[in-house]
Amino acid sequence: MALSTKSLPVVVIAGRPNVGKSTLFNRLAGRRYAIVNDQPGVTRDRKSVDIMLRGRNVSLVDTAGWEEDDPQTVFGRMRQSSESAVASADVVIFCVDARSGIHPVDQHFAQWLRKQGKVIILTVNKAEGHAGNVAAMEMYSLGLGEPYPVSAEHGDGVGDLIEAVLDALPNEEDEDFDAFEDDENDNIDRPLKLAIIGRPNAGKSTLVNQLLGEQRVITGPEAGLTRDSITVRLRDEEGEIELVDTAGLRRKARIDETLEKMSVSASLVALKMAEVVVLVIDAELGVHEQDLQIARLVEREGRCCILALNKWDILENRDEVRQQIKDRIEISLTQMSGIFTVSFSALTGRGVHKLLPTVRRAYAVWNKRVPTGALNRWFEEAITRHNPPMVEGRRLKIRYITQIKARPPTFVLFGTRTSKIPMDYQRYLVNGLRATFDMPGTPIRLQFRDSKNPYANAKD
Numbered sequence: 027m028a029l030s031t032k033s034l035p036v037v038v039i040a041g042r043p044n045v046g047k048s049t050l051f052n053r054l055a056g057r058r059y060a061i062v063n064d065q066p067g068v069t070r071d072r073k074s075v076d077i078m079l080r081g082r083n084v085s086l087v088d089t090a091g092w093e094e095d096d097p098q099t100v101f102g103r104m105r106q107s108s109e110s111a112v113a114s115a116d117v118v119i120f121c122v123d124a125r126s127g128i129h130p131v132d133q134h135f136a137q138w139l140r141k142q143g144k145v146i147i148l149t150v151n152k153a154e155g156h157a158g159n160v161a162a163m164e165m166y167s168l169g170l171g172e173p174y175p176v177s178a179e180h181g182d183g184v185g186d187l188i189e190a191v192l193d194a195l196p197n198e199e200d201e202d203f204d205a206f207e208d209d210e211n212d213n214i215d216r217p218l219k220l221a222i223i224g225r226p227n228a229g230k231s232t233l234v235n236q237l238l239g240e241q242r243v244i245t246g247p248e249a250g251l252t253r254d255s256i257t258v259r260l261r262d263e264e265g266e267i268e269l270v271d272t273a274g275l276r277r278k279a280r281i282d283e284t285l286e287k288m289s290v291s292a293s294l295v296a297l298k299m300a301e302v303v304v305l306v307i308d309a310e311l312g313v314h315e316q317d318l319q320i321a322r323l324v325e326r327e328g329r330c331c332i333l334a335l336n337k338w339d340i341l342e343n344r345d346e347v348r349q350q351i352k353d354r355i356e357i358s359l360t361q362m363s364g365i366f367t368v369s370f371s372a373l374t375g376r377g378v379h380k381l382l383p384t385v386r387r388a389y390a391v392w393n394k395r396v397p398t399g400a401l402n403r404w405f406e407e408a409i410t411r412h413n414p415p416m417v418e419g420r421r422l423k424i425r426y427i428t429q430i431k432a433r434p435p436t437f438v439l440f441g442t443r444t445s446k447i448p449m450d451y452q453r454y455l456v457n458g459l460r461a462t463f464d465m466p467g468t469p470i471r472l473q474f475r476d477s478k479n480p481y482a483n484a485k486d
Contacts, residue, residue: 046178150174224274232336297329337373404463435471
């Protein structure tokens with residue numbers, strides 16, 4: 027299904043913390059997109075997904091909980107992000123909690139919402155049973171019209187809420203968008219999937235904001251601000267990119283809270299779904315062992331990786347640091363030799379313009395297919411220059427090689443007892459492929475298949 031570049035109508039779920047906004051978001055979306063936990067304030071950035079509600083395409087947005095606080099604090103920045111989402115909405119689902127009743131914060135933001143000129147649907151969550159319906163009736167006093175009692179967790183009343191949303195949307199003929207369409211060229215139009223990963227406080231979210239040219243995700247000096255994976259879209263000269271900002275990844279031994287485990291899990295899912303991964307490193311701290319572990323994980327998943335050296339502007343001995351990083355990478359990441367590296371300052375934006383062109387170059391390498399003729403010529407020269415080794419007194423025979431797929435480049439070698447080819451000879455072949463066919467940094471896979479022995483099943 028291909029989505030038009032024209033905008034879909036936007037439905038924003040808003041309300042104070044811990045009223046069940048993310049649970050309702052997942053219920054309407056039909057999948058567990060957002061992290062849900064009993065701890066208040068789990069959602070810190072707005073999260074959006076394009077969905078279909080009973081045949082109608084909409085962009086559904088989950089927001090952080092509204093709280094009155096100084097704009098410089100985390101909660102203040104969360105509120106600003108939520109207010110920005112409301113400003114772009116066609117319909118606002120204002121979510122309140124039936125169990126706790128009308129809260130002063132609900133009253134404050136209900137008054138603020140009435141001034142925004144938006145279509146508002148008052149949704150009373152956690153309204154299971156008769157008591158919940160009675161509590162919902164009390165919400166008329168907020169002055170936002172008819173309240174819709176629902177249970178986002180169990181699905182009660184959600185059907186009526188969807189009908190109310192659909193009735194509130196602009197008429198389809200008046201909208202400036204096209205519906206999802208089946209497209210024979212869907213693979214051509216599909217956006218490049220890019221994940222931004224790294225340790226906490228490396229500057230991932232600041233980088234995302236620089237790439238987007240707006241404060242899309244909250245940032246600050248506090249480590250671990252991003253808790254859930256946030257997907258956004260942008261466009262460069264070559265097409266659309268689906269960009270995912272992820273929570274920071276720490277050593278497994280240091281992850282003990284349930285919420286952080288959920289955040290890390292979401293980051294790992296984003297990594298596995300990505301095509302290109304940008305590993306953001308704090309250049310002031312240098313390459314940490316955890317950075318190397320993340321890079322190795324990217325390689326094991328067969329994804330294309332780029333090292334992004336952030337905070338480059340505050341370094342004085344840049345040449346020395348660059349050489350130290352290069353030496354560390356060459357020694358510790360031999361399987362990703364020649365990995366693309368970009369240095370910049372996410373805070374000031376200096377050098378960030380180099381990142382997306384580098385992403386495109388690395389992506390092209392990851393998709394590379396080697397012409398059969400050139401591959402065969404290289405293979406003959408390679409085994410002539412360095413014959414396969416002797417194993418158990420017999421020389422291994424490799425007869426030919428072929429590329430079976432790209433993304434990442436994967437080659438199959440056919441011969442005799444190929445499973446016994448030692449790792450150093452495999453590295454020799456991989457390094458030769460990488461150097462000869464200009465495939466820096468990308469994972470290269472070798473598979474081995476033995477030729478069939480025509481006498482294997484022969485009878486005496």
